[in-house]
Amino acid sequence: MTNDFKVIDEQYEAGRLALRSYVTGFVLSIILTLIPYFIVAKHMLGNQSLIWAVVLFAVAQLLAQVVFFLHLSKKSKPLWNMVVFAFTIFVVSFLVIGSLWIMYNLNYNMTDTSPSKTNEGHIPQ
């Protein structure tokens, strides 16, 4: 197996399709920024569904950026860039979702006074 550590697809970057890709990514990103902005500004959904909607738009824009702007090489063998990328996504979601889960449960189990308004977290009596 050859070790080819290519991160970005240089051939693609030099080709004629690259410009189209950047323009597509740019337009798509503008749309994926404006839609969540306006549904929040006009308050088009309930609070909970608004949060889910904007998170979904953020993930969609992340994908648009990775595909149309980063131009990660698909020919890198083994797929080191993708392996590192996938591992990072895994750890990032683990870290963020895990923290939120734990802290939500902590608040939930200590709700005799309002824990959300204190600065240091709630101290049970």
Place this chain on the structure above:
Amino acid sequence: MTKETLIHHNAGARNLFGFWAYIMSDALLFASIFATYAVLQNNTFGGPSAGDLFSMPFVLVETLILLASSFTYGLASLHAHHHRNEENCKRKVIFWLAITFLLGVLFLAMEVFEFTKLFQEGAGFQRSGFLSAFFTLVGTHGLHVTAGLLWMGSITAQVIRHGITERTVNKIAALGLFWHFLYIVWIFIFTFVYLIGAI
């Protein structure tokens, strides 16, 4: 391709891989600050919350400016990879790098303006857990943008001096990964701090 240029080429690609690994570890740094922000978001200690503080149209303009700079950087990278060793393409690369630099400076200026305004309103980082987390998250991103701009200045100087060579193209590609990554981080700041804060 002679053997020597092949070795050079692979060395460049390998450097870029190391840089990609660095960017991914940087993503982990941002993830932990994001998690901290998410946890401290509601701990306003009687002070202002996210919804009270931020001006949404201002943040939207900031976002679009950073997005535009990410796009114009793409154009610089494209010209750098496209026709090497042509005087015309060197000029185009410098032009798009300069535009990107200006947009980056504009973004940073807006951020500094916002921070100053918050401090003047008494909403500095010492006000509450929420504001500490806010300044840490957005400030870290701002520092990254500052570092990116310094780097961009240095690369532009190198392109002016040495032209579009294997080395400069490699550096342009590395900064490209960094610059696009900073916009990707900003998407999540825009969403989690500003949009969700305004709900």
